[in-house]
Amino acid sequence: MVGANRVLSSVLSDWSVGGFVQYASGFPLQVPNGQTSLESYLFQGPSFANRVPGQPLYTVDLNCHCYDPNKTFVLNKDAWADPAPGTFGSSAGYYSDYRSQRRPMENMNIGRTFRVREGMNFSVRMEFTNVFNRAYWGDPTLAALTNPRLAQVYQQNGNTSAGFGRVLTTGATAFGTTANLLPRQGVLVARFTF
Numbered sequence: 001m002v003g004a005n006r007v008l009s010s011v012l013s014d015w016s017v018g019g020f021v022q023y024a025s026g027f028p029l030q031v032p033n034g035q036t037s038l039e040s041y042l043f044q045g046p047s048f049a050n051r052v053p054g055q056p057l058y059t060v061d062l063n064c065h066c067y068d069p070n071k072t073f074v075l076n077k078d079a080w081a082d083p084a085p086g087t088f089g090s091s092a093g094y095y096s097d098y099r100s101q102r103r104p105m106e107n108m109n110i111g112r113t114f115r116v117r118e119g120m121n122f123s124v125r126m127e128f129t130n131v132f133n134r135a136y137w138g139d140p141t142l143a144a145l146t147n148p149r150l151a152q153v154y155q156q157n158g159n160t161s162a163g164f165g166r167v168l169t170t171g172a173t174a175f176g177t178t179a180n181l182l183p184r185q186g187v188l189v190a191r192f193t194f
Contacts, residue, residue, distance in 0.1 A: 019108040026062070026100035029140070031093055032148045032164070036085045048089040049080035049148060059165065062101040069137045071158050075165030080148040100139040106131050111189075123191045133184035138168045 033046040057079050060067045067074075083089040111125030145164075152163030160166045 015110060015112045017108070017110050019106065021107070022105040024102065024104075026102050027139070028094040028096075029098050029100055029145060031089075031091045031095065031098070032080050033146050034083045034089045035147065035149050036082050036087075047083060048091040048093060050083055050089050051091050051095070052079050052081050055079040057095075057098050062099075065135070065137075069167040069169050071154075071160060072167070073152050073160060073163055073165035074167055075140055075145070075148075077148040077152070077164045082149075101137060103136050104134060106134075120194045121192070123189075123193070125189045127187045127189070128184065129186075130184045140165055141168055 031048040031051070034049040035046065055078050056076055058074055059076050060072060060074055062074060080091075107127070107129050108131045109125060109127040111123065113121050113123045115121055148164045150162070150164045152165070153161040155161045
């Protein structure tokens with residue numbers, strides 16, 4: 001029994017486990033432009049649209065993964081109103097509750113060095129990135145962020161084609177992020193030193 005415990009102890013002891021996790025809010029989204037511009041030499045281009053009190057900013061919870069991003073416009077166009085012609089909008093450029101999807105990251109590793117005999121060691125380490133295989137969808141496209149009056153267009157198959165709040169599920173988006181970024185990966189590293 002003592003010999004069995006010694007073997008079990010030599011197999012299960014002296015392992016090292018490490019991890020890197022990052023949890024943060026999504027990136028702030030810029031408030032859409034008002035569609036009545038103050039174009040002159042002094043004021044170049046439009047100001048921000050006004051936020052409509054009581055209107056939700058999103059049509060869905062961006063973090064729930066409970067909707068099809070191919071068929072859903074995620075931003076609420078009714079949450080923004082144009083300022084009166086010739087006036088500035090009253091909105092700030094960014095709001096703390098108007099953000100893109102959160103993208104948590106969890107990386108882990110486990111390893112151990114086995115002593116073979118004097119001057120000989122065998123090390124093994126397994127490293128995982130995105131260990132829980134989280135899927136990320138892209139952010140709304142830049143064109144879909146700046147103009148809340150942009151018509152929301154669907155394709156024949158029901159997928160979104162263009163419009164305010166459209167999410168791209170492939171390729172780069174407004175902030176350079178890509179849908180389904182960083183699939184789970186693992187690397188096994190073994191080293192024998194003598």
